[in-house]
Amino acid sequence: MPANPFNGFTDFGVGIGLRVPHYRHILAEKPVVSWFEIISENYMIDGGRPLHVLDQILDRYRVVQHGVSMYFGSPEPPNREHLKKLKTLVKRTQTPWLTDHLCWGSVDGTYSHDLLPMPYTFEAARHTAQKIREVRDFLEIPIAVENVSSYAEFHVSEMTEWQFLTEVVELADCGILLDVNNIYVSSRNHNFNPHDYVNAIPANRVAQIHIAGHSKFEKYILDTHDHPVIDPVWNLYARAIERTGRTATLLEWDDKIPSFEEVHNEALKANQFVADMAVTS
Amino acid sequence: MNLLEIQHRMLEAVMQPLTNDEQMQPRTPDGKSMHDVAAEFIKPNDRLSSFERLEIYNRQYWFRVLASLDEDFRGLRAIIGPRRFEALSKAYLIECPSESFTLRNLGSRLEWWLRSHPEHLQPRAGLALDMVRLEWAEIEAFDGAAEPVLVPGDVLASDPDPRFRLQPYVQLLSVHYAVDDLLVALRKDDSDSEMASNAVSERGKRTHLRKVARQKPQAIFLVVHRVDDSIYFKRIEPEAFKFLKALREGKSLSAAVMQAFEGRDIQENKLLTTVQGWFENWSSLGWFCAPNSTDQGLISASGRQS
Numbered sequence: 364m365p366a367n368p369f370n371g372f373t374d375f376g377v378g379i380g381l382r383v384p385h386y387r388h389i390l391a392e393k394p395v396v397s398w399f400e401i402i403s404e405n406y407m408i409d410g411g412r413p414l415h416v417l418d419q420i421l422d423r424y425r426v427v428q429h430g431v432s433m434y435f436g437s438p439e440p441p442n443r444e445h446l447k448k449l450k451t452l453v454k455r456t457q458t459p460w461l462t463d464h465l466c467w468g469s470v471d472g473t474y475s476h477d478l479l480p481m482p483y484t485f486e487a488a489r490h491t492a493q494k495i496r497e498v499r500d501f502l503e504i505p506i507a508v509e510n511v512s513s514y515a516e517f518h519v520s521e522m523t524e525w526q527f528l529t530e531v532v533e534l535a536d537c538g539i540l541l542d543v544n545n546i547y548v549s550s551r552n553h554n555f556n557p558h559d560y561v562n563a564i565p566a567n568r569v570a571q572i573h574i575a576g577h578s579k580f581e582k583y584i585l586d587t588h589d590h591p592v593i594d595p596v597w598n599l600y601a602r603a604i605e606r607t608g609r610t611a612t613l614l615e616w617d618d619k620i621p622s623f624e625e626v627h628n629e630a631l632k633a634n635q636f637v638a639d640m641a642v643t644s
Numbered sequence: 645m646n647l648l649e650i651q652h653r654m655l656e657a658v659m660q661p662l663t664n665d666e667q668m669q670p671r672t673p674d675g676k677s678m679h680d681v682a683a684e685f686i687k688p689n690d691r692l693s694s695f696e697r698l699e700i701y702n703r704q705y706w707f708r709v710l711a712s713l714d715e716d717f718r719g720l721r722a723i724i725g726p727r728r729f730e731a732l733s734k735a736y737l738i739e740c741p742s743e744s745f746t747l748r749n750l751g752s753r754l755e756w757w758l759r760s761h762p763e764h765l766q767p768r769a770g771l772a773l774d775m776v777r778l779e780w781a782e783i784e785a786f787d788g789a790a791e792p793v794l795v796p797g798d799v800l801a802s803d804p805d806p807r808f809r810l811q812p813y814v815q816l817l818s819v820h821y822a823v824d825d826l827l828v829a830l831r832k833d834d835s836d837s838e839m840a841s842n843a844v845s846e847r848g849k850r851t852h853l854r855k856v857a858r859q860k861p862q863a864i865f866l867v868v869h870r871v872d873d874s875i876y877f878k879r880i881e882p883e884a885f886k887f888l889k890a891l892r893e894g895k896s897l898s899a900a901v902m903q904a905f906e907g908r909d910i911q912e913n914k915l916l917t918t919v920q921g922w923f924e925n926w927s928s929l930g931w932f933c934a935p936n937s938t939d940q941g942l943i944s945a946s947g948r949q950s
Contacts (some may be wrong), residue, residue: 404746409789410813412873432745440647446744470648470655474742475705476712479654487647515697516687519645554689582691583700 365609369538371459375425375611377633377640379626379631382616386416388623396627398425399524400613401456404432407448408424414455418610422458427571427611428458432474433498435508436467436481436491446501453502460505460570462540465491465531483527492534499537501574507538507570512577512586516618524549525563538570541607543599544592544615548584557599566606574600574633575615589618591629601636609637650685658701659741661734666706666752709737712747716783717754718834719775719827722849723768723857730765732763748787751780771857774819781815781868782875788813794932805896809933815868816888820861824877826852839855869929878929884906884922 366372371576378398381389387395399420406417420426430449433441453461466478482485486493510528522530528558541564545559550557574597592600592614604610614630645653657678660669670678682694713733714721721729740753750763755776758765763773789812791853793938829852835843867878880888883904890900910918926932 387898407746408748408787411787411790411870415789415873436647442745467651469745471700472743473655473659474745475655475658475701476708476742476747477658477701477704478699479651479658482650483645490647503719514700515694516689517650517685518687519650519685554691584701628678 367538367567367570369460369507371505372609373459374609375427375571376609377630378425378427378611378613379415379630380426380429380613380615380617381420381426382446382620383557384552384620385623385626388457390416390419390577392623393423394623396424398427398595398611398613399458400427400429400615401428401430403449403452403461406452406455409443417456421444421473425494426450426456426458427613428453428456428461429509430461430463431478432476432639434468435463435494436479436487436492436500437469438467438490439469441494441498446498450502450536453504457503460501460538462507462509464638465508465528466511475574480511480515480517481527482517482586483522483524485521485530488527488530488534492531492537495531495535495537499535501637505538505570506535507540508535509540509542509573510531510545510549511542512545512552512584514552514583514585523555523560523563524553525560529565532565537568537569539564540571540573541565541569541603542573542575543603544573544575544577544596545586547593547596547599548586551584557595558602560601562607564617569603569607571613572600572603572607572609573613573615574630587618588615596637597632600633604636604640609640645687652686653681654698654701657698658700658705661738662703662706665677668701668702673758686861706734706916709742709747709750710734712750713737713754716751717776717779717821719779719830720772722830722853723772723775724765728764732761735761737763739847748783751783754840755780760884768857770861771821771823774821774823775827777817778866778877781817782865782931785813785815785870785875786867788815790930791923791931791936794927794934796927798934805898807894807896810888810892811869811931812934813870814888814931816885816892817866817868819864819866820883822859822864824866824879826856828877850905867931869931871929881919887919887922 377396378400379398381399381401401417406413408414464478466481468477468479470477480564481491495506495508508531510524528539543561546557546560550560574592575588576592578587578589580587612633614626616626620626654939660673668678672678672681682698686693686694710730710733713930724732736754736757742759744751755773758773758776762769786895791811830849835850835854836845836848862884865880865882867880867888869876869878886906887900890903895903901915905915
């Protein structure tokens with residue numbers, strides 16, 4: 364299922380996140396990259412260098428937008444000014460689909476700038492799905508929601524995280540950005556089998572997959588995007604694409620960012636799993 | 645507890661300031677046990693209590709917002725020192741938490757807030773406030789809108805008194821201290837520190853700071869602008885500043901000239917030469933917008949009557 368309604372029927376391969384330390388290299392060396400993911404908020408501005416760089420990237424590469432502040436689970440309705448800026452950027456990038464997180468992060472217009480976890484309740488699922496629909500109707504492109512790493516669980520939860528994710532995407536009729544690193548991080552923090560998660564999600568809705576590294580602390584794991592991908596996460600990735608088919612895959616590396624080549628080579632390891640899957644199937 | 649109640653409680657806890665050793669406060673502002681509050685809605689696990697799980701988010705929040713302000717106001721931090729800067733940042737963020745989806749706007753109310761909290765800036769309040777204004781102007785200039793530039797072919801139409809529009813990203817700033825020179829010097833010290841020791845860099849910063857702080861306050865007129873996506877600070881004459889302010893306010897050319905030279909006894913040909921010189925210089929920097937459909941009395945180079 365590489366191409367499906369949730370990724371605009373595209374067939375993207377392995378991409379990496381567009382990050383400032385790599386601007387110069389990418390513009391000068393023009394490396395072959397299947398696609399770049401941009402953080403929408405970095406380009407929801409009126410002018411200046413970020414947009415000039417983005418336009419040069421768009422001349423040569425395919426770009427998909429990934430947001431960090433839509434907060435589908437927050438109580439307030441979508442902010443119209445935010446949506447207008449986002450739509451302007453969508454028109455500029457021609458992103459085939461748009462992703463943001465299944466989380467909340469603001470209340471009454473006060474922002475935490477964090478991806479806070481949802482209580483897994485039917486009430487929260489209905490509320491979140493309604494907001495996803497509103498945003499998709501305004502932006503007029505497919506939307507996929509990403510499972511976040513979490514460090515807390517709520518007493519009121521009525522289902523598992525993967526059941527909640529499924530409930531939301533079915534109600535909203537939207538796609539999933541399946542972050543297998545986040546699944547791994549949360550599985551360690553909350554004591555569940557990450558393969559149960561990957562095996563349970565509706566594979567036909569997976570528009571994209573995220574891979575990343577994380578940091579281990581004594582009592583929990585933190586999603587830091589500052590290391591290579593570890594083997595257990597690659598194993599989850601292998602199982603995910605076994606279920607979804609070859610799917611647009613992106614490596615996130617946001618802190619202690621190494622050279623472009625190092626990041627790109629780490630991402631391209633994903634191709635080996637795709638090749639292995641082809642051999643065994 | 646419904647979704648909204650959980651979100652209110654959690655956000656309140658997450659945004660409560662940390663203790664001095666960067667732990668979550670043991671009590672809420674109204675005196676309740678934070679352990680009890682956390683346990684009401686967050687499950688413990690076999691390694692972490694409810695309190696400790698909530699604390700992860702509490703710490704992440706403060707590390708993130710403090711780092712963002714620190715990055716945006718390095719000049720202010722250099723003036724008042726890192727410890728006082730951190731205290732100021734915490735106090736500011738408690739009273740003015742983010743109201744924007746982007747961290748870019750986190751410092752948008754800092755100048756306003758500092759005007760009613762000058763105690764954070766003493767004994768160099770004037771210098772520090774000027775620096776805050778400059779650093780915020782730089783943020784605005786960095787990613788402000790740029791419209792098509794006025795080019796020589798964009799000629800004056802029949803209206804003998806047209807209105808010229810400044811590029812939205814151009815920021816006009818009047819200060820009392822040479823914060824432009826200071827900020828450039830501080831950045832050079834930071835850049836040099838990549839090759840030399842931190843001690844050398846810090847010594848350089850203190851020297852530059854003392855030099856600017858010792859100077860007698862004077863009116864300095866700055867334009868914060870950008871060329872090829874890099875930010876520049878340009879000092880201009882008081883008359884030029886008044887002229888640009890008038891254009892920004894939407895005044896006509898003649899009204900702007902009047903405002904600029906009000907009270908000055910200047911010969912007409914000298915005035916004409918001065919204004920022409922300004923236009924040549926500023927046009928070459930791309931500060932003026934090409935005419936658009938709302939402009940009065942200008943024709944664009946493409947011949948479109950506005």
